[in-house]
Amino acid sequence: MRTGVVIDSACDLPQSYIEQHNIHIMPISLIFGYDVFKDARDPEATQNFYRKYLSEKTLDIETAPFSVEQILDLFLGELVLKYDRVLVVTISQARSQIFANATEAAFAILKQYRERRQKAGLAGSFALKVLDSKTLFTGEGVLVHEAIRLLREHDPSFGALRATIEQLSQQVHAYLVPEDLFYLRHRASKKGEKTVGLLGYHFGSLLDIKPIIGFHRGASQVAAKERGYDRALVKLFDIARQAIETGLATPVVNMSYAGDPEVIRRKRAFIGFERLARERGVELLLSVMSTTAGINVGPGAFCLAYIDGPPVALETGANSTARDASPTPEADELPDDWAI
Numbered sequence: 001m002r003t004g005v006v007i008d009s010a011c012d013l014p015q016s017y018i019e020q021h022n023i024h025i026m027p028i029s030l031i032f033g034y035d036v037f038k039d040a041r042d043p044e045a046t047q048n049f050y051r052k053y054l055s056e057k058t059l060d061i062e063t064a065p066f067s068v069e070q071i072l073d074l075f076l077g078e079l080v081l082k083y084d085r086v087l088v089v090t091i092s093q094a095r096s097q098i099f100a101n102a103t104e105a106a107f108a109i110l111k112q113y114r115e116r117r118q119k120a121g122l123a124g125s126f127a128l129k130v131l132d133s134k135t136l137f138t139g140e141g142v143l144v145h146e147a148i149r150l151l152r153e154h155d156p157s158f159g160a161l162r163a164t165i166e167q168l169s170q171q172v173h174a175y176l177v178p179e180d181l182f183y184l185r186h187r188a189s190k191k192g193e194k195t196v197g198l199l200g201y202h203f204g205s206l207l208d209i210k211p212i213i214g215f216h217r218g219a220s221q222v223a224a225k226e227r228g229y230d231r232a233l234v235k236l237f238d239i240a241r242q243a244i245e246t247g248l249a250t251p252v253v254n255m256s257y258a259g260d261p262e263v264i265r266r267k268r269a270f271i272g273f274e275r276l277a278r279e280r281g282v283e284l285l286l287s288v289m290s291t292t293a294g295i296n297v298g299p300g301a302f303c304l305a306y307i308d309g310p311p312v313a314l315e316t317g318a319n320s321t322a323r324d325a326s327p328t329p330e331a332d333e334l335p336d337d338w339a340i
Contacts (some may be wrong), residue, residue, distance in 0.1 A: 003151055003158075006074075008066065008098045009039040010091045010340055011133075011140040012256035012303065014287040021148050024079065026066035026098065028292045028340065033060070043288040050259060050291075050299045061295050063340050065098045075128070081120050085127035085158045089144050089165070093132045094218045095138035096340040098172045102130045131169065134218040137293050138305035139174030142254040145285070146307065149250075150314065160314045167312045171249055172305060174215040175223060175239065177232045179258075179300030181211075187188035212236050230267070233302060235271040241306055244280050247309040251282045256289040258301040292340055317322040 006024045007013075018025070018041065030037040030049075037049060066074075079086055088106075093099035106128050113126045131141040141299035147165050150156055156164070178184055214223035223239065226232040240253055257264045264270050264286060275286050289303060295301075 001085040001155075001158075002082065003161075004079055004086040005144060005147060005151075006086060006088040007140065007144055008090050009041050010096070010098075010137060010285050010290050010292045011041075011089070011144060012137045012254065012289055012293065013041075013141040013144065014285055015041065015043050017145075017285065017287075023144065023148075024033045025076070026071065026074070026102075028066065028098075028290075029063060029064040030295060032292060033061045037206060037291065039291040041290060046288050046291045046294070050294055060219065063292060063295070065096055065340065068101045068108075071102055072108055075105070075109045076112060076116050080109065080116050080126050081122065083126075084124060086129075087147060087158075087161065087165070088128070088130040089133050089140060089147065090130065091136055091140055092134050092215075092218050095136065098340070099130065099132045106130050113132060113243045122192060124323055127158050127159065131162065131165055132218075133172070134169045135172045135174045135215050135305065136303075137174065137176075137241070137289065138254040138256050138303045139172045139215060141256075141285070141287075142250070142252055143169055143172060144306045145252055145254065146250050154314060156314050159200075163315045164312050168249060168307050170217055171308045171312075172216070173243070173308055174303065174305035175236055176213045176215070177208075177210055177229065177231050177236055177302045178213075178297050179302075180298045183296065183298030183301075194242075212239070228256070229300070230269070233267060236302070236304055237269045240306060241273060241276055243306055243308055244277065244282055247308045248282065249307040249311045252285065253277060253282060253304060253306045254285045255302070255304045256287045256293070257303075258289040258294040258299045259298065261286045261288060264302060296340065 004024060006026060008029045023039055027038045027040045030039060050116060088102050090099040090102055109128055117126065121261045133143050143165060146168060148162065150161055208228050209225055210229050211222045212224045212232055212235060213220055224235050226235050274284060289301065
């Protein structure tokens with residue numbers, strides 16, 4: 001069966017990977033004044049955006065996720081004719097309306113696809129599943145990477161694929177190191193959130209304290225703090241190194257940087273981590289962070305994600321369902337409740 005994968009543009013993966021596996025993107029629009037920038041995960045356009053706009057710290061930017069109508073048009077105009085089943089993986093619904101919009105659109109798509117397929121001379125039914133990744137940016141990307149691998153190597157039933165990816169979403173750990181706390185504080189304060197308190201912001205800026213913010217099962221908290229950006233990167237790579245030594249569910253670490261990725265590749269901490277990953281047979285992915293992420297966390301931010309062990313075996317049967325693993329979120333030490 002022909003299977004397609006759809007992501008939103010906040011999902012961080014290398015452009016070459018997206019093109020190689022024909023992954024479809026639901027763009028997110030960034031609105032600032034009279035200008036509109038459509039984030040469709042074009043690395044060059046994204047870096048140009050960083051250089052041109054994000055240096056203006058007070059720039060008022062709003063985000064507009066793909067609407068129900070736009071998702072409906074994408075599927076009925078193209079995807080229901082191109083595929084027999086489509087998996088949609090979205091950024092955590094705790095941070096975005098995208099999951100809710102895609103879920104609402106799915107009901108209409110499943111009611112209307114037959115007529116479109118019949119007119120095109122296509123027989124058979126069409127299946128659609130919308131999954132909440134329960135994570136952000138590179139965390140979303142590492143889940144998509146595993147879905148693509150399973151499709152390529154095993155071609156599982158849609159039920160088995162859905163169950164496996166849903167279970168793995170409970171095991172994703174994503175981390176973010178901001179270079180400048182201003183962006184986290186500014187984006188949240190616009191929405192009335194107490195992201196980074198004023199005292200904490202000035203204290204952290206004065207002493208150059210960088211938090212390592214972790215995302216897991218839809219919740220966030222500070223995993224560690226270090227003085228200086230490079231020290232924070234060293235600490236984050238140590239966290240990832242320990243996870244590799246303990247055992248990953250999938251041998252992949254996905255990373256993104258809000259700027260030119262070569263800046264990260266030249267870091268001593270990255271070079272050492274890359275050597276370890278190669279020795280352990282772990283694949284490293286590094287991409288330009290999406291513009292959507294960048295406006296929330298700021299240029300120079302670094303994100304890393306992996307799927308912690310144990311591995312999840314493919315369940316058999318079309319009616320496979322994921323095991324219940326409902327999280328109980330812990331209180332955030334440094335909440336960052338901006339929305340996309």
